[in-house]
Amino acid sequence: MATKHRYERPMIKRLESNMPNKFGMRTEFEPVTHIEGVAVSQLAEDYGSPLFVISERKIRKLYQAAKQSFESRYPRVQFAWSYKTNYLTAVCNVFHQEGSWAEVVSGFEYDKAINNGIDGTKIIFNGPDKSEDDLRKAVTNNSLIHIDHLDELYMLQEIARETKQRPKVAIRVNMDTGIYPMWDRFGFNYENGQAWDALNKIMFGGQMDLVGLHTHIGTFMLSPNAYAIAASKLANLAQRVQQKYGHEVKYIDMGGGFSSRNTLKGAYLPGVDTNPTIDDFAEAITSALMNSEYRPKTPPLLILETGRALIDEAGYMISSVIANKRLSDGRRSTILDAGVNLLFTSFWYDHKITPAQEFTSYTEDTVLYGPLCMNIDVVRENISMPLLNKGDKVVIHHVGAYNMTQWMQFITLRPKVVMIDPEGKPHIIRNNESMDTIENLEQIPDHLAHFEL
Amino acid sequence: MKIKNNIAVSDNGFVFNPGSGESYTANQVGLDMLNMLRKGEKSAAIISFIAEKYEADPAVIEKDLNDFSETLKQYHLSQHEEL
Numbered sequence: 001m002a003t004k005h006r007y008e009r010p011m012i013k014r015l016e017s018n019m020p021n022k023f024g025m026r027t028e029f030e031p032v033t034h035i036e037g038v039a040v041s042q043l044a045e046d047y048g049s050p051l052f053v054i055s056e057r058k059i060r061k062l063y064q065a066a067k068q069s070f071e072s073r074y075p076r077v078q079f080a081w082s083y084k085t086n087y088l089t090a091v092c093n094v095f096h097q098e099g100s101w102a103e104v105v106s107g108f109e110y111d112k113a114i115n116n117g118i119d120g121t122k123i124i125f126n127g128p129d130k131s132e133d134d135l136r137k138a139v140t141n142n143s144l145i146h147i148d149h150l151d152e153l154y155m156l157q158e159i160a161r162e163t164k165q166r167p168k169v170a171i172r173v174n175m176d177t178g179i180y181p182m183w184d185r186f187g188f189n190y191e192n193g194q195a196w197d198a199l200n201k202i203m204f205g206g207q208m209d210l211v212g213l214h215t216h217i218g219t220f221m222l223s224p225n226a227y228a229i230a231a232s233k234l235a236n237l238a239q240r241v242q243q244k245y246g247h248e249v250k251y252i253d254m255g256g257g258f259s260s261r262n263t264l265k266g267a268y269l270p271g272v273d274t275n276p277t278i279d280d281f282a283e284a285i286t287s288a289l290m291n292s293e294y295r296p297k298t299p300p301l302l303i304l305e306t307g308r309a310l311i312d313e314a315g316y317m318i319s320s321v322i323a324n325k326r327l328s329d330g331r332r333s334t335i336l337d338a339g340v341n342l343l344f345t346s347f348w349y350d351h352k353i354t355p356a357q358e359f360t361s362y363t364e365d366t367v368l369y370g371p372l373c374m375n376i377d378v379v380r381e382n383i384s385m386p387l388l389n390k391g392d393k394v395v396i397h398h399v400g401a402y403n404m405t406q407w408m409q410f411i412t413l414r415p416k417v418v419m420i421d422p423e424g425k426p427h428i429i430r431n432n433e434s435m436d437t438i439e440n441l442e443q444i445p446d447h448l449a450h451f452e453l
Numbered sequence: 454m455k456i457k458n459n460i461a462v463s464d465n466g467f468v469f470n471p472g473s474g475e476s477y478t479a480n481q482v483g484l485d486m487l488n489m490l491r492k493g494e495k496s497a498a499i500i501s502f503i504a505e506k507y508e509a510d511p512a513v514i515e516k517d518l519n520d521f522s523e524t525l526k527q528y529h530l531s532q533h534e535e536l
Contacts (some may be wrong), residue, residue, distance in 0.1 A: 004505075004506065004507055004508040005481075005506060005507045005508065006507070006508060007482065007503075007507040007508050007509035007513075007514075008480055008481070008482055009482065009517045009520075010479070010480065010482040010483035010485075010486050010517055010518070010520075010521040011479065011480045011482075011483050011521075012468065012477050012478070012479040012483045012487070012521070012524055012525065012528065012530075013477060013479075014475060014477050014479075014528060015474070015475075015476040015477060015478060261513070326520055326523065326524075330527050360480055360481075362478075362480040363470055387480065389513075390513070428480075
């Protein structure tokens with residue numbers, strides 16, 4: 001019997017010769033059949049679909065490239081892994097093996113860093129919500145506490161007084177860097193004098209060691225110049241402290257917020273072509289610091305809390321086609337088994353999505369929906385996709401940041417996360433949830449234990 | 454379903470409607486279905502032909518043929534059905 005041809009669903013498409021694509025954008029239908037040498041189909045068979053896949057090799061490569069960008073421009077650089085971006089232990093430990101400290105924003109994340117084996121002195125404690133217990137622990141461990149508001153400052157002074165310990169602190173400074181929206185809800189404002197006021201309170205109080213200055217100006221920043229302005233303003237504050245008190249701050253922490261290669265919704269061109277590179281941010285920050293008037297005996301340590309730009313590209317989501325439908329206006333829609341419950345970032349980005357098997361060159365404009373019975377569950381509003389069949393696999397790219405921390409246990413359970421090591425061997429780093437995961441946390445009052453219908 | 458008589462279809466899937474001046478492109482499975490519809494073949498014969506030529510389940514082919522026929526109607530490539 002003759003071999004049958006591969007079936008592709010029938011397609012006819014009107015040729016729109018009057019609407020050329022002025023940007024000459026390539027449609028993303030080149031298949032990605034393997035991730036780090038492992039077949040996507042094999043990963044889905046072995047670990048299920050949907051599935052998060054993280055490339056350890058890629059994380060290390062991104063980290064080393066970023067480190068080199070800064071260290072080739074400035075003598076003293078330290079990265080601190082932003083736990084909220086992805087706090088799976090295996091991921092954190094790759095960064096810690098590379099030399100990253102930990103940057104945490106809650107008591108939970110602080111404890112996680114301690115559980116991961118991080119020395120307290122190498123934990124940066126940010127965030128507006130630090131309980132008294134959290135602060136006492138951080139003070140005892142000599143962690144670097146970044147004060148967010150005056151209530152926290154006074155609480156720390158009280159702890160210092162009571163325990164006779166000297167907390168190592170910095171203040172978080174918010175400021176106008178020429179970008180919109182300006183983040184002013186965290187820390188103390190530079191322009192209206194709040195930051196200077198907080199610094200004076202610390203220095204006059206004499207109970208805490210002012211070791212650094214911190215800022216975090218925004219998220220997914222597309223303007224390196226905003227960082228240059230921020231670095232100048234922090235250096236200016238450091239200089240004023242030096243002038244007034246003869247005290248040198250030991251570090252300047254520029255926070256995070258560097259954009260990754262993702263494409264923000266509404267952008268005309270793909271992020272991979274237009275977003276600034278780590279080199280652009282490094283050049284802006286280090287130049288501003290070195291050009292400032294702040295001249296301590298030892299150059300301040302430059303701390304970076306980069307999260308997204310170091311992990312986004314290392315994360316992939318494998319998803320399967322559940323069904324194809326046609327909408328009332330004739331548009332094609334495809335339902336995937338991964339939706340906004342797992343891909344929180346699809347609210348922000350037009351994720352690059354590629355099929356995981358070979359296709360012909362025919363494509364259809366498609367709406368990609370997730371599996372939830374909720375209207376908001378849209379993975380891509382409009383994407384040119386090959387003619388996918390039920391059961392086909394797709395790879396969703398650049399999903400390493402925030403998805404594995406902001407994902408929701410909503411309507412369905414969360415899947416496995418697999419990390420592929422540099423030798424190409426996959427390891428489960430987080431198991432899938434089961435009914436027990438959810439029900440073990442619940443308790444039923446006796447009077448609600450039974451019912452009859 | 455019948456396809457309009459004046460629709461021109463090339464061997465490589467280029468479709469032209471001289472009535473509207475619109476051009477279309479079809480993939481191989483679409484081309485096979487379109488050519489059989491032009492010959493006036495019934496759904497059952499088309500499904501059986503496609504199932505013989507391609508690796509696909511007849512139920513899937515039937516679903517896709519219905520969807521394809523709807524698209525042809527939307528593009529005004531089919532004749533008005535007699536009521």
